[in-house]
Every structure is written in structure tokens, then in C-alpha cells.
Amino acid sequence: MIQQILFILLVSSFFWIYTNGAILNCDYSEHYNEKLNKHLYQCKGELLQLNENDTIIKSVTKPSNRQSSMSYVVELIIENQNLIRFPSDAENFFEELKFITVKNASIKNISNEILKAFPSLVELDLSINQISVIPKDLFIYNENLQFIYFAENRINFLSPESFDGLKSLKVIDFMKNTGINEIASTPDEISYFKIKLLVKNLEKRQTETMEKMFIWLAKCEFKFGSSAH
Ligand SMILES: *[C@@H]1O[C@H](CO)[C@@H](O)[C@H](O)[C@H]1NC(C)=O
Ligand SMILES: *[C@@H]1O[C@H](CO)[C@@H](O)[C@H](O)[C@H]1NC(C)=O
Ligand SMILES: *[C@@H]1O[C@H](CO)[C@@H](O)[C@H](O)[C@H]1NC(C)=O
Numbered sequence: 001m002i003q004q005i006l007f008i009l010l011v012s013s014f015f016w017i018y019t020n021g022a023i024l025n026c027d028y029s030e031h032y033n034e035k036l037n038k039h040l041y042q043c044k045g046e047l048l049q050l051n052e053n054d055t056i057i058k059s060v061t062k063p064s065n066r067q068s069s070m071s072y073v074v075e076l077i078i079e080n081q082n083l084i085r086f087p088s089d090a091e092n093f094f095e096e097l098k099f100i101t102v103k104n105a106s107i108k109n110i111s112n113e114i115l116k117a118f119p120s121l122v123e124l125d126l127s128i129n130q131i132s133v134i135p136k137d138l139f140i141y142n143e144n145l146q147f148i149y150f151a152e153n154r155i156n157f158l159s160p161e162s163f164d165g166l167k168s169l170k171v172i173d174f175m176k177n178t179g180i181n182e183i184a185s186t187p188d189e190i191s192y193f194k195i196k197l198l199v200k201n202l203e204k205r206q207t208e209t210m211e212k213m214f215i216w217l218a219k220c221e222f223k224f225g226s227s228a229h
Contacts (some may be wrong), residue, residue: 021058026218042075060093075099091117104128118226123147151175
């Protein structure tokens with residue numbers, strides 16, 4: 001009897017381990033990175049989901065080259081997949097991710113709890129997804145972020161506190177957001193919104209512009225709050 005129960009427990013735990021979560025299938029390589037001006041080791045990955053919408057990374061394929069190690073990976077790129085959720089638990093495999101791209105992956109939401117695992121993050125590219133809300137304090141655990149891309153999403157809500165904690169921000173890109181087109185009704189309003197949100201290659205001497213943008217964003221909640229008007 002006890003043996004049978006143990007057997008069932010063993011089988012079901014194996015079943016659980018091998019039918020939950022996702023496997024990240026990595027293509028490892030080294031690339032020159034213009035922003036940091038050095039070569040970085042990256043995983044360009046495909047997430048093999050064992051259940052639909054389950055994006056908890058349970059295992060990662062290892063580099064075939066014995067000289068390499070997963071711990072050298074600072075850049076993670078996942079593109080052109082229908083994931084719905086941001087892949088979680090990557091930090092259990094890659095210790096210090098600095099560049100994360102999850103692009104064209106139907107991601108619907110993002111939170112500071114998800115981003116908390118990446119304190120060294122320099123760039124976050126979430127272009128071409130379905131994110132509609134940039135929550136308050138989204139980046140409070142990522143103060144080293146310099147480049148943020150939310151182009152081609154559905155952003156229709158930003159809080160004045162959405163960018164709190166960012167100390168080194170250089171680029172923030174909100175181009176082609178259908179939500180922004182909806183909440184700003186005239187062409188002038190739309191262009192104004194986009195110009196203000198797109199701060200490209202901002203250098204140190206232009207911090208004044210950045211400050212103006214934050215002031216404008218703070219006003220923006222009043223004008224473009226959670227409702228559509
Ligand atoms: C996966 O997400 C989509 C979109 O949110 C939903 O329609 C679908 O039912 C989900 N599937 C499962 C198995 O939860
Ligand atoms: C997005 O990914 C899908 C596959 O999921 C692909 O068919 C499509 O061409 C991609 N779109 C872009 C703009 O890369
Ligand atoms: C994102 O949405 C999914 C359902 O679509 C939900 O299960 C999850 O908790 C949400 N995550 C956050 C951080 O809001």
C-alpha cells in the first residue's frame with residue numbers, strides 16, 4: 001500500500017516537473033554592443049511552453065562550447081512568439097542580465113515585481129506587444145536602466161510615477177502606440193504626445209529637456225488619466 005502511494009507520488013512529481021513551466025532553448029553567441037562599447041555574450045532564445053501561457057522558465061539549454069558558461073550571459077532576446085506573459089525566473093539561470101528584449105510576443109502586462117529580478121538592467125525592449133498600462137513605480141528596482149522601448153504597444157495609461165527611480169534614462173520610446181492615438185484626439189495632440197514621450201539619445205547636457213518631459217508627464221495624468229478623456 002505504502003509502496004503504491006510512494007510510486008504514485010514519484011510518478012506524479014515527475015509528471016509535474018516535466019509538464020509545467022517552459023524550457024528556454026538558447027542560441028548562444030557573442031556580439032558587439034554599441035551602447036556599452038564591448039562584446040557581450042547573449043542568449044537568443046525560444047521559449048518552449050509545456051502549457052499554453054505558462055512562461056515560468058524551468059530549464060535552459062546549456063552552451064555547447066565548454067569554455068562558455070550560462071553565467072556569462074548578459075543579454076536575453078526572445079522574439080516573435082505568442083507568450084502573453086513576460087517570461088519569469090530567467091534570473092535563476094542568468095545572474096546579471098543587462099539587456100532584455102521580449103519583442104513581438106503578445107505580452108499584455110508588466111510589473112515592477114517582474115522587473116525586480118534584474119537590478120543591473122540597462123536596456124528593456126518590449127516593442128510590438130499588447131501592453132496597455134505603464135504602472136506607477138514600474139522601474140523602481142531598475143535604477144540603472146538607460147534605454148526603454150515600448151514602441152508598437154497599446155499604451156493608454158501612464159502615471160506621473162511610472163518613471164520614478166530612473167537615474168540614468170537616455171531613451172524612452174513610445175512610438176506607434178494605438179492607445180495613445182485613441183486618447184489624444186486631434187493630430188496636434190497626438191504629435192505633441194509622441195514628441196514628448198520620444199526622447200532619443202538624450203545626452204547629459206540635455207537633462208533640462210528630460211526634466212521638462214517629467215513635468216509634462218506629471219501634467220499628463222490629469223489630461224490622459226485612466227479614463228479615455
Ligand atoms: C491563454 O491566454 C489567452 C489570452 O489571454 C486566453 O484566451 C487563453 O484562454 C489562455 N489559455 C490558457 C490555457 O489559460
Ligand atoms: C511577429 O511574430 C509572428 C510569429 O509569432 C510573425 O509571424 C510576425 O511576422 C512577427 N511580426 C513582426 C513585425 O516581426
Ligand atoms: C498579467 O495578466 C495575467 C492574466 O492575463 C495575470 O495572471 C497576471 O497576474 C498579470 N500580472 C501582473 C503583473 O499584473
